[in-house]
Amino acid sequence: MKIALYGQKIEYKNIIYINQFLIYVFNHSIDIYVEKSFFKKLLYFKEFHKIKLYVFSKYEELKNCDIMFTFGGDGTILSAITLIQDLGIPIVGVNTGNLGFLATFSKDVFIKNMDNIFSKKLYLMPRSLLQLETSINNTNLFFNFALNEIVIFRNETVSMITIDVFIDNEFLTSYWSDGLIISTPTGSTGYSLSCGGPIISPENKNFVLTPISPHNLFSRPLVISDCKKIHLKVHSRVKYYSLSMDTRLISLIKENELYIKKAPFYIYIYQEGKNTYYKTLREKLLWGADKRN
Structure with missing residues (x-):
C-alpha cells in the first residue's frame, strides 16, 4: 500500500499523534510519501530525524497512491486537493485545527480507527467541485x-x-x-x-x-x-x-x-459513518442548541 501525508503547520502538542500514526504505518510495512514542505517542518522535531520517509511535491508523484492523510483543518484539505486533483485518492482529514467540517476525525478518534481506515471499512463521501x-x-x-x-x-x-x-x-x-x-x-x-x-x-x-x-x-x-x-x-x-x-x-x-x-470528477473524503454530516452540524454549528434542550 502507498499513502501520502500532508499538512501546513505543526504544533508540538500534535507530535504525539503524528508519531503514533507513523509507527503504525511502519509496523504494517506501508510506504508513506510526505509532501515536501510538510516534510521540512517535520524535521524541526527530533522525534522524526531517524524515520525514513519518501517525499513528493507534485501531482504526478501521487499516482497509484491509495489514501492521503491530512493533519490540520478544513483549509489543509482545500490545499491538498490542488495536489490530488482528479486522481480520485480518498482523503482522511485529522482535525488539529478549529472547526473541522471536512476534517471530521478528532485526533483520538483517528488513532483508534486506524485499523478500520486502512481496511477501508469507513464511509466514503464523494464531494462535487x-x-x-x-x-x-x-x-x-x-x-x-x-x-x-x-x-x-x-x-x-x-x-x-x-x-x-x-x-x-x-x-x-x-x-x-x-x-x-x-x-x-x-x-x-x-x-x-x-x-x-x-x-x-x-x-x-x-x-x-x-x-x-x-x-x-x-x-x-x-x-x-x-x-x-x-x-x-x-x-x-x-x-x-x-x-x-x-x-x-x-x-x-x-x-x-x-x-x-x-467539474467532471469528485473529491472523496472518509467519514466515521454515513450520518456524520448531521452530527457535525449539531456539534460544530450548535444546530438546535437551546438551554431548553
Missing part, C-alpha cells in the same frame, strides 16, 4: 477547480460592482453588490452561510448563488441544479476585480468573463 473557465486566458489559474466556492468581489474600491448572471445562456439578473458567491453543497456551510445562504447536505446535486451585501432588497440566495452552466460578466469602476477559489486569490481584468460548471 466547481470548474472555472475564463474568456481571457490567465496563467495564474494553476488549478481551476474549487471544492467549497468561487467568489467574485470588488477590488481596490469601496464602490459596489455589478455582476450579470446567465444560467444556461438565459439571463437571470444583475447583482449590484460587493460580490457573488457560487458554492457547492460542501461550501454551503462556509462563506455562503455567513452571507445568508442555505445549508445543503453534500449528497444533493446543487449549486448556490449567494450575493454579498446586495443593495437590492429582493436579492436572495438562489439554489440551482449542478447540471446548469453559469456565465458571469463583471462591471466595475476600476480595472480589476478579485476572484477566489477556495484558498486561492487572484485579480482579473473586468473584461474577463467567467464560465462555471460542475
Whole structure:
C-alpha cells in the first residue's frame, strides 16, 4: 500500500499523534510519501530525524497512491486537493485545527480507527467541485477547480460592482453588490452561510448563488441544479476585480468573463459513518442548541 501525508503547520502538542500514526504505518510495512514542505517542518522535531520517509511535491508523484492523510483543518484539505486533483485518492482529514467540517476525525478518534481506515471499512463521501473557465486566458489559474466556492468581489474600491448572471445562456439578473458567491453543497456551510445562504447536505446535486451585501432588497440566495452552466460578466469602476477559489486569490481584468460548471470528477473524503454530516452540524454549528434542550 502507498499513502501520502500532508499538512501546513505543526504544533508540538500534535507530535504525539503524528508519531503514533507513523509507527503504525511502519509496523504494517506501508510506504508513506510526505509532501515536501510538510516534510521540512517535520524535521524541526527530533522525534522524526531517524524515520525514513519518501517525499513528493507534485501531482504526478501521487499516482497509484491509495489514501492521503491530512493533519490540520478544513483549509489543509482545500490545499491538498490542488495536489490530488482528479486522481480520485480518498482523503482522511485529522482535525488539529478549529472547526473541522471536512476534517471530521478528532485526533483520538483517528488513532483508534486506524485499523478500520486502512481496511477501508469507513464511509466514503464523494464531494462535487466547481470548474472555472475564463474568456481571457490567465496563467495564474494553476488549478481551476474549487471544492467549497468561487467568489467574485470588488477590488481596490469601496464602490459596489455589478455582476450579470446567465444560467444556461438565459439571463437571470444583475447583482449590484460587493460580490457573488457560487458554492457547492460542501461550501454551503462556509462563506455562503455567513452571507445568508442555505445549508445543503453534500449528497444533493446543487449549486448556490449567494450575493454579498446586495443593495437590492429582493436579492436572495438562489439554489440551482449542478447540471446548469453559469456565465458571469463583471462591471466595475476600476480595472480589476478579485476572484477566489477556495484558498486561492487572484485579480482579473473586468473584461474577463467567467464560465462555471460542475467539474467532471469528485473529491472523496472518509467519514466515521454515513450520518456524520448531521452530527457535525449539531456539534460544530450548535444546530438546535437551546438551554431548553
